[in-house]
Amino acid sequence: MAFLEFKNVRIAGMAAGVPKHVSSNLHPELNDNVSSDYSPEDFIATTGVKERRTSSTLCTSDLCYGAAERLIADLGWDKKDIEGILFVSQTPDYILPATACILQDRLGLSKDCYATDMSIGCSGWLYGLSSLAALVNSGGIKKALLMVGDAKGRVKGKMNPLFGSAGTVTALEYSANATSLLFHLGTDGSGFDAIITPDGGSRNQITESSFQYYEYEGKKLHRLQSRMKGMDVFSFGITTAPKSIKKLSEHFGLDYQDADYYVFHQANLKMNNFIVKKLKLDSSKVPNSLHLFGNTNGASIPMTIVTQLKEQLREPRKLLCCGFGVGLSWGTVLFETDNNIIISDLVELEDSETSTYVV
Amino acid sequence: MELNEFVAKFADLFEDTDTSNFSGATDFRDNDEWSSLIGLSVIAMVDEEYDVALKGDDVKKAKTIEDLFNTVKSKM
Numbered sequence: 001m002a003f004l005e006f007k008n009v010r011i012a013g014m015a016a017g018v019p020k021h022v023s024s025n026l027h028p029e030l031n032d033n034v035s036s037d038y039s040p041e042d043f044i045a046t047t048g049v050k051e052r053r054t055s056s057t058l059c060t061s062d063l064c065y066g067a068a069e070r071l072i073a074d075l076g077w078d079k080k081d082i083e084g085i086l087f088v089s090q091t092p093d094y095i096l097p098a099t100a101c102i103l104q105d106r107l108g109l110s111k112d113c114y115a116t117d118m119s120i121g122c123s124g125w126l127y128g129l130s131s132l133a134a135l136v137n138s139g140g141i142k143k144a145l146l147m148v149g150d151a152k153g154r155v156k157g158k159m160n161p162l163f164g165s166a167g168t169v170t171a172l173e174y175s176a177n178a179t180s181l182l183f184h185l186g187t188d189g190s191g192f193d194a195i196i197t198p199d200g201g202s203r204n205q206i207t208e209s210s211f212q213y214y215e216y217e218g219k220k221l222h223r224l225q226s227r228m229k230g231m232d233v234f235s236f237g238i239t240t241a242p243k244s245i246k247k248l249s250e251h252f253g254l255d256y257q258d259a260d261y262y263v264f265h266q267a268n269l270k271m272n273n274f275i276v277k278k279l280k281l282d283s284s285k286v287p288n289s290l291h292l293f294g295n296t297n298g299a300s301i302p303m304t305i306v307t308q309l310k311e312q313l314r315e316p317r318k319l320l321c322c323g324f325g326v327g328l329s330w331g332t333v334l335f336e337t338d339n340n341i342i343i344s345d346l347v348e349l350e351d352s353e354t355s356t357y358v359v
Numbered sequence: 360m361e362l363n364e365f366v367a368k369f370a371d372l373f374e375d376t377d378t379s380n381f382s383g384a385t386d387f388r389d390n391d392e393w394s395s396l397i398g399l400s401v402i403a404m405v406d407e408e409y410d411v412a413l414k415g416d417d418v419k420k421a422k423t424i425e426d427l428f429n430t431v432k433s434k435m
Contacts, residue, residue: 046396217395230399236412239412
């Protein structure tokens with residue numbers, strides 16, 4: 001059973017970067033792939049996504065870079081002390097090299113830097129946080145950055161109006177006084193095709209037919225675009241998220257009702273409301289960022305903390321966070337913030353603020 | 360679990376449709392208000408009322424409300 005406890009690791013700060021451009025779902029743009037199955041009004045009522053941030057130029061790493069520069073400055077960290085980067089995304093800059101390597105150089109970090117990517121989606125912040133905490137808790141690496149996000153797709157084409165672009169940074173620091181980070185993590189690969197981009201990996205290589213459009217739940221898609229079995233994912237989310245939270249509570253002998261705030265992956269409003277109802281949570285303790293930024297995949301938990309809980313985190317708080325989705329994969333973490341956590345203001349990037357690491 | 364009760368709970372998920380004539384034999388996909396979004400409400404209702412996790416295919420394969428009722432019953 002993947003229950004993990006990490007001592008000696010504090011979350012020093014968090015930041016998020018988004019494109020400046022706002023796309024409204026009530027007035028879809030030419031580039032929005034709207035389903036013919038339902039109206040924009042019904043889509044907003046069910047998903048809760050009124051608007052989101054999009055860009056045809058900014059990559060995930062650009063958004064993470066902007067957020068990282070702001071957070072490092074706000075923390076007052078010396079860049080030479082940052083010894084690790086973990087970049088968690090399913091929209092990296094290149095198929096290879098790893099985007100974390102580019103970010104090490106772009107941020108001007110030391111060459112004695114651990115840097116790698118992790119490919120996982122909605123549960124990405126949980127998987128990234130647990131993996132990076134495992135590197136920091138021994139004290140071998142004392143300061144490290146977890147970067148989680150997704151932005152424009154790998155192929156030019158219409159965008160799904162459920163999803164928004166975001167790149168987040170969570171700064172971790174070795175600290176002998178830190179309270180424990182407690183995790184439960186899980187996987188069910190039998191649902192591998194519930195959310196999938198069928199072509200472009202080595203299982204189904206790219207051919208001309210990859211670009212041919214087909215009809216999928218009222219939308220036209222090609223095989224280099226991701227597709228989702230909406231009802232399967234919904235059913236998975238409403239059963240798995242509450243179970244994971246209950247398992248974590250039971251394993252560590254805690255009452256999940258004791259948390260100050262509950263931050264869920266921003267999947268869609270109907271799913272999230274149902275999870276809150278099933279767990280009998282006080283909805284005033286459950287912040288959402290979905291209405292403003294959409295489903296931002298793995299970034300959605302840190303996005304919600306940065307944009308909705310900045311003031312509340314001026315005092316120590318106990319947070320329970322749960323992410324679930326593509327994989328299928330899920331994770332839950334319980335942790336306490338301390339008095340000194342830095343939450344940076346949201347960083348908004350112009351379309352021109354892209355990387356120069358281009359070939 | 361009773362068919363009439365299931366039909367009533369199913370009918371409650373529709374807002375703009377007169378559902379007074381809904382029965383087990385109703386072809387729900389034939390209804391103008393039906394969409395994959397109401398499909399999500401069906402999955403939530405079945406989870407809440409019957410503690411059964413439906414798959415998308417369970418909803419897609421059902422033609423009538425009674426078909427879905429039978430699927431839920433077989434998973435209880």
